[in-house]
Amino acid sequence: MYIFKDYYRNEVKLSFDDHPFSKHPKHVWVLCTYKNKWLLTRHKDRGLEFPGGKVEENEHPREAAIREVWEETGGLTDSIYYIGQYYVAGKGGTIIKNVYTATVKELLPQKTYYETDGPILLDAIPKDVKNRQSYSFIMKDDVLTHCLDHIKSTNRNG
Numbered sequence: 001m002y003i004f005k006d007y008y009r010n011e012v013k014l015s016f017d018d019h020p021f022s023k024h025p026k027h028v029w030v031l032c033t034y035k036n037k038w039l040l041t042r043h044k045d046r047g048l049e050f051p052g053g054k055v056e057e058n059e060h061p062r063e064a065a066i067r068e069v070w071e072e073t074g075g076l077t078d079s080i081y082y083i084g085q086y087y088v089a090g091k092g093g094t095i096i097k098n099v100y101t102a103t104v105k106e107l108l109p110q111k112t113y114y115e116t117d118g119p120i121l122l123d124a125i126p127k128d129v130k131n132r133q134s135y136s137f138i139m140k141d142d143v144l145t146h147c148l149d150h151i152k153s154t155n156r157n158g
Contacts, residue, residue, distance in 0.1 A: 049136035075104035
């Protein structure tokens with residue numbers, strides 16, 4: 001387990017174990033690729049980030065992850081894997097989020113991408129992402145770093 005502070009100085013606990021904080025988390029985050037590029041979206045308020053969001057009522061977190069990729073990027077998920085879960089004790093309450101890695105087989109244009117501006121493809125995630133204003137706060141803590149290392153070490157690219 002990793003314990004660190006997030007962008008807003010809240011304590012974060014990240015684990016690659018099987019659902020260590022909750023069997024029914026209310027949030028998901030998906031580190032996805034399309035044609036060997038990282039597939040992100042541009043949130044209208046926060047900036048560049050991987051797709052993610054809330055789990056709807058009567059929805060499984062994996063289903064929510066697939067839906068969020070679709071809604072925010074137009075991506076049809078080919079494969080998706082749970083890789084970990086993190087817990088944030090924030091000022092507004094506790095957030096528990098499942099992290100997935102996915103491969104997208106096709107990007108289809110959408111009439112709306114909801115709160116985002118649609119798909120953004122990157123060859124690489126910048127090493128200095130924490131210092132770049134164009135990226136969301138979600139991309140600026142050690143969750144991203146540890147998840148990318150975990151994906152690389154397990155050869156799980158989605």
